[in-house]
Amino acid sequence: MKLPRWFHQLGSPPYVYRLAERLSPWLGWSGCLLIAVGALWGLFGAPPDFRQGEVYRIIYIHPQTSYVGMMAYVVMAVAGAVGFIWRIKLAHAVAVSAAPIGASFVLCSLITGAIWGRPTWGTYWEWGDPRIMSQTLLLFLFLGYLALRASFEDRDKADRVSAILAVVGVVNIPIIHYSVEWWNSLHQGPSITRLDEPAIHASMLVPFLIMVAGFTFFFYWLLLNRLQGEIVERERDARWVQELVSGGRP
Amino acid sequence: MGAFRAIVLRDLRVAFRRWSEVANPFVFFAVVVALFPLSLSPSAPELRSIGVGVVWIAALLSSLLALDGLFRNDAEDGSLEQLLLSPVPFGVTVLAKIAAHWLVSVLPLVLLVPLSALSFRLPASGLPTLAFALLLATPSLSVLLALGAALTVSLKRGGAIIGLLILPLAAPLLIFGTRATDFALHGEPVAGPLYLLAAMAAAAVSLGPPAVAAALKVGLE
Amino acid sequence: MGAFRAIVLRDLRVAFRRWSEVANPFVFFAVVVALFPLSLSPSAPELRSIGVGVVWIAALLSSLLALDGLFRNDAEDGSLEQLLLSPVPFGVTVLAKIAAHWLVSVLPLVLLVPLSALSFRLPASGLPTLAFALLLATPSLSVLLALGAALTVSLKRGGAIIGLLILPLAAPLLIFGTRATDFALHGEPVAGPLYLLAAMAAAAVSLGPPAVAAALKVGLE
Amino acid sequence: MLQTSAVLRGESLEVWRGERCLFEGLDFELASGGLAVVVGPNGAGKTTLLRTLAGLAPPTAGRATWGGTDVRSLSPDARGQIAYRGHLDALKRELTVVENLEFYRALAPRAAPLEPLLDELALAHVADVRARYLSAGQRRRTGLAALRLAGAKLWLLDEPTTNLDAAGRQLLADWVRRHLDEGGLAVIATHQPDLFAGRPAVVIEL
């Protein structure tokens, strides 16, 4: 299969390392900025919800963490697939870096959700609620992925085996998303991610979306940082890394 | 096709020669299903409402028990290498082994359904659906478990980690299966979830083997 | 005693080759527990009523999962012969291996009791009893299963058959265990069943190992 | 070259294990009727090399080709031309000798008849004994029977003489000679190269 040049460039560790080095500050700062703006706007700018009052403002944290958690899994799976098919070690590096971050975001989603559940559903946790369960299983998938990696000592093997698991696990993502429609869940249906016009007022929607963007940038910032570490770890014998640690530029 | 038959037959033979291990999962299933009611303060309606779920989980877990030797035995005595090198497409081999595993250690569970119904006082009306749903769900389950076994084939006994990897993926099966059965018990139409299970089975059986084969190849290196 | 420690440590090492693997039983248990509510129509009282049973089944399951390799691995790689021929009394060896199995497969569950109780909304009052009952019942369970494993290691048909009967023998343990916990949950006196469990444990741990050792010797011939 | 279909070639093969390089820049070519003997101390990499040639493990660098195509991506029937026998006997301990061999016959494209083989290998009297009860040498002999059944063109044998008695070793040597005379190829890793000293051979020293 013929691949474009940039694709091969993306296979070269030093190139990607430098790329990451250049991108990550932009991502980091813009992410923080967006989050700050979105948070302030959401907490003070946006009007209180006529039903939930002030509690609803968790909507500026919870969905975002949830989205990003799911996105992180997709990133991991896609990277894994690319690495497996074209035997690109770097893709595997991306997948590995994404896993713990994604897990943490999913955890945040669970926690914020639980906190939100107390006032709205009258319970922190509801076993058997499909949305909660499917999201929890997503967390388990991340953990399983990490556990599987941990039990191989040959990294190359670990890469390719865990990639297969990641790809298969993708089926869970649509289940999470549609769980609220397929089963009668306590969780409300899609109010923002709806194809027709969103069921929430613009004054709430804008900060919501700002937060989404902010969290997404934030995620990729973390990803790039971990990726850099992972690359150095994997290439520690390579000359450019030696130069790097000895102060030189790759 | 001849190879497919040969592999299935071989695995069946091996299984029946070491049947004491093969039988263990069923004993586990029986014990769970028989004992569970005892662990409750018995009251028929409640029993019934949880019975379905327990049967499904017992089925899931006991097939997990049956699984460990699926590929590891062949890997350790070297015959998996030979299968990989043989002119038979490896996907076919994998499918054959999964089929054998399903025949030996999953299919019989369906036969134990009446027993379970008995111990949970399920109305007879639900049984056919329960059995049918199990029939539809278990192939996908076998494929999933096979995947877990393949992922861990180069490790020591898989056991817990396989469960850790696969049970999350198996959850949908569990959900739809129990729903179908619940519907049946309450006389509602069951077509919906059953179709879903069938679809999953089709997907698993068609997409699964290549993934399993890939995992095994990596594992054998 | 040095030998005892050496054997236990070795088996633990094999089970948890890497420290990360120590986490597996816990996560696995969490997954299993998570499955139950998934398969039930959720409502608090029911959950509570099954919670106890679930914990006990999880205990049984994970012992069975860890059990698979208990003696067969050693028998197949020849190290069981070496242990049998070593100056260490074989009964001690067996006891050490059983102890290791218990540490690997059951202890984690006891530590997880609070979690499971939480997820099933069991009243805190029941927890100590649940944990205590598990601590009392599971050693006997391990011994029983070890006996089953030893018998199935034997190449002789008879052994295999008896091996099958072992699992059902575990039933009384589970029953008394759940009893005790139920009593505790309903504030009734729990001494009775607990004493019974303790007695069984004493009997199993004292009488079990010689039996297991004998079975293994026959199996290795 | 002519008839590339039956040529095994190693092209600057290199394999690392752990931190150690087992071999690198390994080039060789084996044509129809050719024999290669792999020698070297324990842990030198003989088994690894054979597994690489069989396509079981990818080399760190370089490639091995059979009939011009990489051994990792052979067509099914091209794979059918290669037979690999390693340290393991690949027998199901629960099955009898005959059951085991019948299985491998079912997998082979053009299978040879069984009985004469069993007689030749002095396995006839244990034909219906389960593999688990066989002696080490009998197990090895059964493995060799499976090798013959595969009717492959290229034999990759890893210490085939292990556990064999004098007669068995002699028989094996004869087989190899005949196989080569019939235009077959053989790569043999062994600690007793003299057994195959009979004819010119590529010696791969690791």
Add this chain to the structure above:
Amino acid sequence: MLQTSAVLRGESLEVWRGERCLFEGLDFELASGGLAVVVGPNGAGKTTLLRTLAGLAPPTAGRATWGGTDVRSLSPDARGQIAYRGHLDALKRELTVVENLEFYRALAPRAAPLEPLLDELALAHVADVRARYLSAGQRRRTGLAALRLAGAKLWLLDEPTTNLDAAGRQLLADWVRRHLDEGGLAVIATHQPDLFAGRPAVVIEL
């Protein structure tokens, strides 16, 4: 006789397997410093005999005694004087070479130090590699190290040269010689008896 403590005796040993009698009326006596070489074609019963002498399997008739007492009913420390190494290496694949050997040291009554052994066996560079990654010969060498660690008086070795390279076989032969010189006993089943031809030996032909 004097010092019966170190005498291995087979008294009209007879063993049946399946329908076949592997050997019967087998009598022999081995005193301190004595070597017995067991030879015979594949499936003759060498392994069975060694397992019988080790007390792992009961003979159909007759009995084997060590220091006058039946090998099936030895006291623990009498058992500690006997070391058996069969076709299997008795290594845990998940454990490293050192971990495996340390374990066997912990079982042995009077254990020898480890490092010199590893050097002698050329295992030092794989000391921390898991047994599953070892080459066949390295595994066998580790098994031999365990044999030495046991510090036993009677060695029962079943084809100890399997998978060993020339150097390894030589080393083993030296070990046996030294062991015998130090008053030890050895019963060795092998297909290469010439390796131990150095000294007078009871040859048990099966």
